[in-house]
Amino acid sequence: METPEIKLTDTNQILYSPKQVAIASFIGSPVAACWFFAKNYRQLGNPQKATQCLVWGIVGTVVVLFVAFQLPDRFPNQIIPLAYSFGLLQASKRVHGSLVEQHLSAGGKLGSWGGVIGVSFLFLLLVVALVFGILLLLPGES
Numbered sequence: 001m002e003t004p005e006i007k008l009t010d011t012n013q014i015l016y017s018p019k020q021v022a023i024a025s026f027i028g029s030p031v032a033a034c035w036f037f038a039k040n041y042r043q044l045g046n047p048q049k050a051t052q053c054l055v056w057g058i059v060g061t062v063v064v065l066f067v068a069f070q071l072p073d074r075f076p077n078q079i080i081p082l083a084y085s086f087g088l089l090q091a092s093k094r095v096h097g098s099l100v101e102q103h104l105s106a107g108g109k110l111g112s113w114g115g116v117i118g119v120s121f122l123f124l125l126l127v128v129a130l131v132f133g134i135l136l137l138l139p140g141e142s
Contacts, residue, residue: 008103011103011106011107011108011109012108013043013044013103013108014039014043014108014109014110015039015040015043015096015099015100015103015108015109015110015111015113015135016037016039016040016096016100016110016111016116017092017110018089018092018093018096018097018100018101018123019089020036020096020110020111020116021033021036021037021088021089021092022085022088022089022092023085023117023120024036024079024116024119024120024123025081025084025085025088025089025115027119027120027121027123027124028119028120028121028122028123028124028127029057029060029061029064029123029124029127030056030057030060030061030064030084030088031054031057031058031060031061031123031127032057032119032120032123032124033057033085033088033092034053034054034056034057034058034060034088035054035057035119035123036111036116036119037053037057037088037091037092037096038050038053038054038057038093039111040096040099040100041053044096044099053069060084061127064080065127065131066082067080068080072112
């Protein structure tokens, strides 16, 4: 993900900070983080990157779920979400961090934390529902 070549001129835009992206990731999986990453790209005038980001969020979530189901039961549950959340925090800092800081310095606003947490929980519910749906469709052991 490259840094956008766009200068912020509209302080009415709402952007999401790297910390908000990381919390979204921890609560709602990589796809939730990429939702907010994509919202930043859209606000910055780059809808193609926004779409790519959402696709990568879906792919990342599928990979994380696959890996999680392959791990032994005694593997610490927190390791995987902490790892991908840290990775997405660093990616967000690298790609949008300076633009978010510039935006805030110019009087711009961040998206609400309540919105980030609410949307993240919606993504969590969606992912859990999809996982349970897939598990119900798989043939059971006889």
